[in-house]
Amino acid sequence: MTKVDLVNKIAEKLDYSKKDSEKALNAVLESITDSLAAGEKVALVGFGTFEVKERAERTCKNPRTQEEMIVPACKVPGFKAGKGLKDAVAK
The missing domain is CATH 4.10.520.10 (IHF-like DNA-binding proteins)
Known part of the structure; x- marks a missing residue:
């Protein structure tokens, strides 16, 4: 699965536009990256x-x-x- 496929799945499941789905995915990935760069641990319970x-x-x-x-x-x-x-x- 590519990033484009993931954006499409998010848009489909949440009834968002692809543009909004991409913004949401980028925000999540950026937040995880920033936390790791700061030396923090990111725990997503169940995932x-x-x-x-x-x-x-x-x-x-x-x-x-x-x-x-x-x-x-x-x-x-x-x-x-x-x-x-x-x-x-x-x-």
Whole structure:
């Protein structure tokens, strides 16, 4: 499913225009992004939890040259599915 498909589904289910549905979806995504950027955790009960995870610095090998290189530490977004989402997918 693409973002366009999701906007169409929202418009269909809520009887909104596609333009209003896109605005609503963008507002939700922007709010989640802003919260994660601020280091906050976003919990949507029954759906799941978005949070920022820290990845430690590590060494790896370049597959072409076999040269060892260091991958710096970084922060990455993570998602853990909630019980409601897990149950819905398992059916």
